[in-house]
Amino acid sequence: MCLAIPGEVLRIREHDGLLHADVRFAGVQRRICIECTPDVHPGDYVLAHAGFALQRVDEREANLMLAALRELEAGSEAP
Amino acid sequence: MKHLSEFRDRALARELVAAIRRAATRQWTLMDVCGGQTHGIVRNGLDIVLASQVRFIHGPGCPVCVTPASAIDHAIEIARSPGVILCSFGDMLRVPGTSKSLLQAKSEGAEIRVLYSPLDALKIARNNPTRDVVFFAVGFETTTPVYATAVLHAARQGLGNFFLLNSHTLVPPALKAILAVPGCEVQAVLAAGHVCTVTGWRDYQPIAARYRVPVVITGFELADLLAGILGAVEQLENGRAEVGNHYARAVRSEGNPVACENVRQVFETCDREWRGIGIIPASGLRLRPEFVQFDAALRWPAGRRPACADRRECIAGLVLQGRAKPVSCHSFGRTCTPERPLGAPMISAEGACAAYYAYARRY
Numbered sequence: 001m002c003l004a005i006p007g008e009v010l011r012i013r014e015h016d017g018l019l020h021a022d023v024r025f026a027g028v029q030r031r032i033c034i035e036c037t038p039d040v041h042p043g044d045y046v047l048a049h050a051g052f053a054l055q056r057v058d059e060r061e062a063n064l065m066l067a068a069l070r071e072l073e074a075g076s077e078a079p
Numbered sequence: 080m081k082h083l084s085e086f087r088d089r090a091l092a093r094e095l096v097a098a099i100r101r102a103a104t105r106q107w108t109l110m111d112v113c114g115g116q117t118h119g120i121v122r123n124g125l126d127i128v129l130a131s132q133v134r135f136i137h138g139p140g141c142p143v144c145v146t147p148a149s150a151i152d153h154a155i156e157i158a159r160s161p162g163v164i165l166c167s168f169g170d171m172l173r174v175p176g177t178s179k180s181l182l183q184a185k186s187e188g189a190e191i192r193v194l195y196s197p198l199d200a201l202k203i204a205r206n207n208p209t210r211d212v213v214f215f216a217v218g219f220e221t222t223t224p225v226y227a228t229a230v231l232h233a234a235r236q237g238l239g240n241f242f243l244l245n246s247h248t249l250v251p252p253a254l255k256a257i258l259a260v261p262g263c264e265v266q267a268v269l270a271a272g273h274v275c276t277v278t279g280w281r282d283y284q285p286i287a288a289r290y291r292v293p294v295v296i297t298g299f300e301l302a303d304l305l306a307g308i309l310g311a312v313e314q315l316e317n318g319r320a321e322v323g324n325h326y327a328r329a330v331r332s333e334g335n336p337v338a339c340e341n342v343r344q345v346f347e348t349c350d351r352e353w354r355g356i357g358i359i360p361a362s363g364l365r366l367r368p369e370f371v372q373f374d375a376a377l378r379w380p381a382g383r384r385p386a387c388a389d390r391r392e393c394i395a396g397l398v399l400q401g402r403a404k405p406v407s408c409h410s411f412g413r414t415c416t417p418e419r420p421l422g423a424p425m426i427s428a429e430g431a432c433a434a435y436y437a438y439a440r441r442y
Contacts, residue, residue: 001142001170001429002115002221002273003299004329006082016202018232026080033198035228036338045082047276047329050168051196052225055276055335057082062328066085069302073094 004049006057007032009042023048082328086300095305096128102312103132108264109311110257110401112250113271114141114429115299121434123301125308133308136264136401137434139253140271142217143170143427144399145353150246151176153381154215157244158189160379164207166200167215169193173426181215197222197229197243204233204241213375216243221273223247223364224338227345230366230373242375245365248351250274251282252362257400258290265401267293267311272303272326277342279334283322291320298326345370354423355396395422398431405432412436 007023007030014020015031023032023046032046037053040046045057111117117137120126126135139145155176158165165181172182172193185191194200197214204212216226226243233241250271258265270283275296287294293314297307307325314321324330333339342364351363366374392410397403405411405424415421417433424430 001168001217001427002113002140002219002271004221004273004276006080008081016198017236018198018228026083033196033225033228036224036335036341038337047273049221049273050225051198052228054221054224054273054338055329055331058328058331062082062085065306065325065327069091069095069306072098073091 002049004047004054006045006047009040009044009046011042012040021046021053023053083300086298086302088302092301092305095302095309099129099132099305099309099312102309102316104316106131106134107312107315108134108136108266109269109308110136110138110265110267111269112138112140112254113274114144114427114431114434115273116140116269116271116297116304117431118429118434118438119299119301119304121438123304124438125304129308132312136404137398137431138257138401139353139356139399140219140250141399141424141427141429141431142219142222142248143174144395144423144430145248145356146171146174146217146246146423147352147354148176149352149381150217150244151181153376154181154244155179155184155189156382157213157375157379158184158191162210163190164203164210164212165189165191165215166194166197166203166212167191168217170427170429171215171217174423197225201229201233201238201241204238205236208240211240211242211378213242213244215246217246219248219250219271219274220278221276223342223346224277224335227338227341230345230370231341233373234370239372242373242378243366244375245363246351247364248353249348249362249364251286252359253353253356254286256356256359256362258286258292260400265292267295267315269304269307269311270294270296272296272298272329275326275330275334277334277338279332279339280322280324280330281332287320287322293320293323295323296326296330298329353399355399393422395424395432398424405435406439408432
């Protein structure tokens, strides 16, 4: 039940008196409440759970982890 | 999709498996706390691939599984009350209470609606001013900010017909209860990524120190899980017991401060019963006095009923505490299947028994 999936913020708008964003996930677009991540901008990725953004995805940290993992891959291929 | 596909890369996964095999000099016992992790591990066969390095035992992190039968009975009682619309996440509908499930109550005429988000219940309440709208609020720290935001918004709007039936649970007290059992075999913990996305990981530092177990936060994709397992194995091999964050793109040390503040404003801790485990002190949340007008349990107090233990042929309580594997249950796959489940971990899509049944038919 703690499933949360990343999606790209397309635009910010108010809905029903709460801050929302249109967010594009793999294949679908949904309206997500961003009351607890009020500093997100279009182009950012958020982690959404039950129609609610829990956190902005930190691109820098994502890239750092991928770089570290790829280093592992490159290291093991070295002679 | 960005932030998903890169972390599902099979070549990266193979390298991580090789790195774990190089790092481990013996077999270590890891507890994956969250049902999402259990499914990722069993679906990808990591328990088989890493059998010599890691023994996985599965923790209590499935909210649907740990919601007690008495809470479901109470939800059914409320749903049958005149004028009530009971709203719930879909996962809860098939879980049996003492005598029936919400789905059976719905088929008997109770108005029960399945919602994607608790925020949708606010709209239903506004559109049905003569009805009382109750959301059956289960979930861990991942979900509590959504409930807190709904309550704050209902208070601002003066919405008098919106209620929560609170049955949410907190991970750290349950983890402590499991680790404190004498003879506990858990040597490291894979902490639930999305719980920590909200709360951060500071609460886990004293747990790692006190019980001398590495607590490693992981995400849910293949590379996330493997990177966390590698981190745990490296700590164990080096005799360390710290909090390791292997899901930094989603988890900061302080979590999401706005979400935490909303939760703190609306809720306070209370003792909570966990299905199959019993009452764990300070492991639940209830509404603070200034928000009790939204408390469904006060508006419709639970009727008195005899306590009812789970069926004896079901070992769900042991499975939820990591003290037994689903496959060591005599009923597993015989008298207990997803079509005819005996206990909540077989019913819930995230339950450990359902994971073994779906992905591990080889047992």
